[in-house]
Each structure stands twice: as C-alpha cells, then as structure tokens.
Amino acid sequence: MADPISSPPRVLSAAAFLKLAASLGIVLLGCSLSWDSWPAAGALLAVTFAALAFAGFTLKALARRLALFLPVITLVAISIPLSQGFTASWMQLAGTVIIRGAVSFLAGLWLIRVLPFDSLLSTLYALRLPAVVVASLAMMHRYLFVLWEETSRLRIARKARCLGRQNRIAQWMAGIGMVGMLVIRSLDRGHRIHRAMLARGWDGHIRPWP
Amino acid sequence: MHIPDGLLDTPVCLVTGGISLAAVGYSVHRLKDSLADRTVPMTGMVAALVFAGQMINFPVTAGTSGHLIGGVLAARLLGPWAGCLALTLVLFVQKFLFNDGGLLALGPNVLHMAVIGSLGGYAIQSAVARLAGDTIRGRVVGVVVASWITVMAAAVLCSIEFAISQATNPDFQLGRFLALMMLFHSLIGIGESLISGGVIRFVATRRPELLYHPPASSGRPWRRTLAAGLATAVVVALLLSPLASSAPDGLEAAIQHSELRAAETPSLSLFGGYDQVLGNEGWESWSVVLSGLIGTLVVFGIALVLGRPLETTPNPAPGAPRG
Numbered sequence: 227m228a229d230p231i232s233s234p235p236r237v238l239s240a241a242a243f244l245k246l247a248a249s250l251g252i253v254l255l256g257c258s259l260s261w262d263s264w265p266a267a268g269a270l271l272a273v274t275f276a277a278l279a280f281a282g283f284t285l286k287a288l289a290r291r292l293a294l295f296l297p298v299i300t301l302v303a304i305s306i307p308l309s310q311g312f313t314a315s316w317m318q319l320a321g322t323v324i325i326r327g328a329v330s331f332l333a334g335l336w337l338i339r340v341l342p343f344d345s346l347l348s349t350l351y352a353l354r355l356p357a358v359v360v361a362s363l364a365m366m367h368r369y370l371f372v373l374w375e376e377t378s379r380l381r382i383a384r385k386a387r388c389l390g391r392q393n394r395i396a397q398w399m400a401g402i403g404m405v406g407m408l409v410i411r412s413l414d415r416g417h418r419i420h421r422a423m424l425a426r427g428w429d430g431h432i433r434p435w436p
Numbered sequence: 437m438h439i440p441d442g443l444l445d446t447p448v449c450l451v452t453g454g455i456s457l458a459a460v461g462y463s464v465h466r467l468k469d470s471l472a473d474r475t476v477p478m479t480g481m482v483a484a485l486v487f488a489g490q491m492i493n494f495p496v497t498a499g500t501s502g503h504l505i506g507g508v509l510a511a512r513l514l515g516p517w518a519g520c521l522a523l524t525l526v527l528f529v530q531k532f533l534f535n536d537g538g539l540l541a542l543g544p545n546v547l548h549m550a551v552i553g554s555l556g557g558y559a560i561q562s563a564v565a566r567l568a569g570d571t572i573r574g575r576v577v578g579v580v581v582a583s584w585i586t587v588m589a590a591a592v593l594c595s596i597e598f599a600i601s602q603a604t605n606p607d608f609q610l611g612r613f614l615a616l617m618m619l620f621h622s623l624i625g626i627g628e629s630l631i632s633g634g635v636i637r638f639v640a641t642r643r644p645e646l647l648y649h650p651p652a653s654s655g656r657p658w659r660r661t662l663a664a665g666l667a668t669a670v671v672v673a674l675l676l677s678p679l680a681s682s683a684p685d686g687l688e689a690a691i692q693h694s695e696l697r698a699a700e701t702p703s704l705s706l707f708g709g710y711d712q713v714l715g716n717e718g719w720e721s722w723s724v725v726l727s728g729l730i731g732t733l734v735v736f737g738i739a740l741v742l743g744r745p746l747e748t749t750p751n752p753a754p755g756a757p758r759g
Binding site: 249250253254256257258291298299302305308309310311313315316319322323324325326327329330331333334335337338343346356358359361362363364365366367368369370372373374376377381394397398399401402403404405406407408409410412413414415416417419420423424428429430 | 440441442443445446449464467473475476478479481482483487488491492493494495504509513521525526528529531532533534538539540605607608609612613616630631634635638639642643646
C-alpha cells in the first residue's frame with residue numbers, strides 16, 4: 227500500500243533489535259527443554275528472573291503476574307493426563323509444559339518491560355513489516371484505551387439502570403446489547419476518523435512526520 | 437483459547453506460523469481492493485473494538501465466565517481480509533502489550549482465531565446466508581453457524597497439532613484428546629454463536645449499512661478461486677505429506693488381515709512408491725514431498741480438462757436478443 231518513496235525511512239535500533247532477539251532466543255531455548263534437562267531449565271529461569279530484577283520488576287509485581295499465569299498453565303498441563311490416562315510419563319509431560327510455559331511467560335514479561343510498544347512498532351517497521359500493518363497497529367493502540375473507557379462507561383450505565391441482580395438470560399442480553407452498541411459507536415468513530423484523515427490529506431500512504 | 441508456549445513443539449509452531457504469515461500477507465494484499473484508504477482507520481478501530489468487546493464477560497456457571505472471540509464478527513463487519521488482519525492485530529497486541537498467549541504460539545493462535553475465524557468464518561456465513569436468503573434472519577443464521585463451526589475447526593486443528601507434537605509419546609491417544617477438545621469447544625462454540633449472532637442482529641436491525649457488503653464480482657472471479665484452491669492444495673501437499681502415516685490404510689489392512697494377495701501382474705505405475713520417486717536411498721522424505729506435488733498438479737490438470745465441457749456461458753441480460 228505504501229510506496230517506497232513516500233514511506234518513512236526504516237531505521238533499525240540495535241538495542242531494540244537485541245532485546246527482541248534475546249527474548250525470542252530465551253523462548254526458543256525454553257521450548258526445547260525437556261524433563262531431563264532440568265539444570266538447563268533452572269539456569270534459564272535464573273537468567274530470566276535476574277533480567278526481570280535488573281529491569282526493575284518488583285517481587286510483588288512478579289508474584290501478582292505469576293499468580294494469574296500459573297493456574298492457567300497448570301490447568302493446561304493437567305489436562306494432558308486426561309487425554310492419555312495417568313500413565314508413568316504424565317507428570318514429566320505436565321512438568322515440561324509448565325517449565326516451558328513459565329520460561330516463555332517470564333521472557334515475555336521482560337520484553338514488555340524493556341521494549342515500549344512504540345519502540346516495538348519502530349523495530350518491526352525497520353524489520354520490513356508492511357507500513358499499513360504498523361500504522362493499523364498504532365491506530366489500534368491509540369483507540370484501544372478510548373474504547374476501553376467507552377466499555378467502562380457502558381458497564382456503569384448498565385449497573386445504574388438495573389440496580390439489582392439480574393438473571394443469567396438478562397445478563398447475556400444486556401452483554402450482547404453492550405457489544406452491539408460498542409460496534410455501532412466504534413464503526414461510527416472509525417468513519418469520522420477516516421473523514422478527518424481525508425480532510426488532512428490522507429490518501430492511504432504512510433508518510434514521514436515532520 | 438490462547439495457546440501458551442510449551443504446549444506445541446517448535447517445528448509445529450514454525451509451520452503453522454508460516455501458514456498464518458502467508459494467509460495474513462495475502463489478506464493485506466487483498467485489502468487494496470476492498471478497503472483502499474480506509475484500511476488503516478477501519479482495521480485499527482475494529483481491532484480495538486474486538487479487544488474491548490472481549491473485556492465484556494458473559495456469566496456461564498458459578499465463578500466462571502466467557503467472552504467473545506470475534507473472528508466471525510470482525511469478518512461480518514469489515515469483510516474477510518480486514519477481519520483476518522484485525523484479529524491478527526488483536527492477538528499481536530495481547531501478546532506484546534499484555535503478555536497473553538505464547539510468542540512462538542502466535543503462529544498457531546493466528547491460524548486458529550484469525551485465519552480460520554475470519555477467512556473460514558466468512559466463507560461459511562456467506563454460503564449459509566445465500567441458502568437462507570439475504571435477510572436479517574439469513575445473516576444471523578449464517579453468523580451463528582459460522583461461529584460454531586470455526587470454533588470446532590480450530591479445536592480439531594489444535595488437537596492435530598498437539599498430536600504431531602506428541603509423536604514420540606506412545607501413551608498419547610489422539611481420539612481421547614480430540615473427544616475432550618470437541619466436548620469443551622462445542623460449549624464454547626455455542627457461546628460464541630450466541631454472542632456473535634446476537635450482536636449482528638442488534639447491528640443489522642439498527643444500522644444495517646454498517647455491515648460489510650462485498651463488492652460486485654468483476655471479470656472472471658473463478659481464476660482467483662482456481663489459483664487460491666491450487667495454492668492451498670500445493671501447500672497442504674508440500675507441508676503435510678511428509679507427516680503422513682506409514683501404517684497401511686483401511687483396504688491394505690483388510691487385505692493383510694484376510695491374507696489376500698493381489699495377483700502378480702506387471703506393474704504399469706511410473707514410480708515404485710511415494711517414497712521412491714527420487715530413487716536413491718536417503719531421499720525418501722523428499723520423494724514423498726515431490727510425489728505430493730506431482731500428484732496435486734496432475735489431479736488439478738485432469739480436473740481442469742474434464743471440467744472444461746461443464747463451463748457455462750454467462751446468461752444474457754434480460755431483454756437481450758438470443759442466438
């Protein structure tokens with residue numbers, strides 16, 4: 227969609243690229259771990275914990291995130307024996323899934339901490355991701371929080387209207403109505419934004435900003 | 437629905453990631469035709485909408501709740517290509533802003549929710565809506581059916597990917613795992629159908645102009661369909677043929693069990709077997725891949741030749757002189 231003449235230059239930040247590559251490397255290493263390679267798993271977990279500590283992650287914040295993640299990965303892991311019976315290998319298999327998932331989760335946390343979303347977008351753009359995809363991601367990131375607030379307002383309005391407890395069918399109908407209203411407001415907003423962009427000279431090409 | 441890292445093997449993630457990349461890349465290419473300069477604001481906005489829509493919880497049983505997935509809904513609002521891109525953006529932001537789902541598993545997650553959800557979902561809902569009539573009811577029925585089928589298709593595909601990842605585990609039983617996945621996802625699919633169908637009914641009765649209306653087909657649309665079908669068949673043949681089981685099929689097994697033997701007749705086949713196209717030992721895997729490619733192209737050619745007499749000429753416009 228964007229022609230090379232009018233597109234912004236694709237400048238790769240070495241630091242951002244290294245952070246992205248390091249995170250991907252840790253995930254790849256983590257996903258190659260097996261039950262027998264527990265010393266390597268321990269070393270990798272120690273490295274990721276250390277990296278998180280250097281990135282300024284407090285123990286409390288880490289515990290809070292792990293408290294959300296670990297039950298989910300444990301549920302996934304213990305669903306495995308349901309498919310093969312509680313044979314001798316099920317515990318090793320479930321343990322491997324938990325270790326691999328935990329290493330990847332911690333590496334993801336570290337990446338989010340050290341690479342802000344706009345730096346990530348610049349890096350992906352420099353790595354030749356199509357300009358239209360990067361611009362759509364930036365647009366989504368901008369309006370995500372606007373729609374989040376819109377959703378919160380719809381929720382508060384719903385609570386104010388019903389005052390008491392609703393039965394389940396009423397809750398579903400209200401939820402569908404909320405999503406439907408969100409769709410109408412969002413698409414209207416999208417059309418308004420498009421018209422505003424056209425008024426400013428938008429023709430579908432991504433150009434360098436001054 | 438988000439697969440975390442560690443559940444699927446790295447090669448499975450890479451292959452599914454490659455398929456997802458091809459599908460999303462093709463969607464971005466096709467956006468030029470459908471949305472043009474509206475691509476960035478509308479795709480970004482609908483991606484944000486799906487993300488925000490997923491924040492609205494629907495109570496299921498005590499203590500648990502579900503939410504919208506949104507692939508079929510996005511395709512119905514923006515069309516299949518923009519819907520696929522919007523869902524991909526949602527999954528991307530969920531990973532890189534909220535650490536939801538795996539990094540390597542982004543490929544399978546995009547395949548299950550964006551590609552199957554939006555592209556597959558759009559095809560199903562269009563077919564159903566054509567059968568049920570282009571009314572609000574027809575559209576809602578199309579969305580309901582497409583939502584349920586895409587959730588089930590994603591569950592089946594995920595089970596197969598997991599089975600391939602567990603190829604070295606002798607205790608793993610695909611049938612049992614598949615049955616469990618189908619059971620859980622049939623319930624999730626019902627929820628997704630109710631939410632997507634309800635939302636489309638809500639929008640279609642209040643603001644029908646906001647729904648996606650496909651552009652009138654131009655020229656010879658069958659050429660694109662033909663190319664897409666051939667490309668899909670070739671990709672499947674190239675990627676999946678090496679994974680084919682070496683165990684005998686139903687007929688061969690029955691022959692072996694009943695101790696029947698084919699009469700010794702001179703073989704007229706061009707090759708000795710799927711794994712002997714390249715002849716030499718050690719090239720069996722590449723022979724299977726080449727066999728898959730040759731077989732696909734030959735069958736495609738035969739179908740093309742046989743189908744030519746069935747080609748219809750377009751109907752003349754009403755009132756136009758005949759013959």
